[in-house]
Amino acid sequence: MEPDAGDERERHEGHRGEEEEPASKRNGRHDRVAVRGPSGGADGGNPSDHRAHYGMLTVPPQPSMGAASQPLAEDALRMASYAYATAGGDPLASGVTPARSIDFAFLDQVLVSYQFVSSFKADHTDFDENKVATIKKGVTTRDEVVALLGPPTGMQIYPMVAGKDDTGLGWSYAQVRGSAFSLKVYQKTVVVSVNPAGVVTDVQLTASGER
Numbered sequence: 001m002e003p004d005a006g007d008e009r010e011r012h013e014g015h016r017g018e019e020e021e022p023a024s025k026r027n028g029r030h031d032r033v034a035v036r037g038p039s040g041g042a043d044g045g046n047p048s049d050h051r052a053h054y055g056m057l058t059v060p061p062q063p064s065m066g067a068a069s070q071p072l073a074e075d076a077l078r079m080a081s082y083a084y085a086t087a088g089g090d091p092l093a094s095g096v097t098p099a100r101s102i103d104f105a106f107l108d109q110v111l112v113s114y115q116f117v118s119s120f121k122a123d124h125t126d127f128d129e130n131k132v133a134t135i136k137k138g139v140t141t142r143d144e145v146v147a148l149l150g151p152p153t154g155m156q157i158y159p160m161v162a163g164k165d166d167t168g169l170g171w172s173y174a175q176v177r178g179s180a181f182s183l184k185v186y187q188k189t190v191v192v193s194v195n196p197a198g199v200v201t202d203v204q205l206t207a208s209g210e211r
Helices: 129-134 142-149
Strands: 009-015 028-036 079-083 099-107 110-118 154-158 165-177 182-195 201-207
Touching: 099 165, 110 165, 129 142, 129 182, 129 201, 142 165, 142 182
Parallel strands: 028 079
Antiparallel strands: 009 028, 079 099, 099 110, 110 154, 154 165, 165 182, 182 201
16 A cells, blocks of 8 residues: 655654663664555655555565664664554454554664564464464474464564574564554564574563454
8 A cells, every 4th residue: 555645754763762672671772664644544654755655565584684784883772663554454354454564673783683564464464373382492393383373474583582593483463453542452472483403492472452
């Protein structure tokens, strides 16, 4: 869904750890980018002069973890979040305002985490959290996890996961129902850490809200 040419765009930079605490427990910068969608609600998009059409792009399944990005302050964790929502979209579930978001984390100029989330029917990131209980540390393999939950929609490396040699595979889903005065927000996330041998070392599942 592409916003109209006259849509407003806003960008907020320089917030340091006030809205959410990064997994690494380090201070950092959290940049958020938002535009106004066709419905007039606060949606995510591209802060440049180009027309925002992020929702039409294919998200790379595995961005280059560890590749240098823009110069940042040494030993600094920087977060960047992009989001888009529209009342006119086709949601996965009836009554939900469909939305997409993607979050990136950079540490010392290096990408250490990303997570894509969507409640649009076409590219939703919903997963069966009931299957997470069958994942066993030291036993279940990476391939078996993917067979259970589908391809991961996010990835993490140290320090976003505990093990320095581990890779975190992420699945996350969120949805919003109701009006501005009566919102019902539901979200769930699972991160499965695997070692270089492809065996699970940790499983973290969180969920909140009412579906």
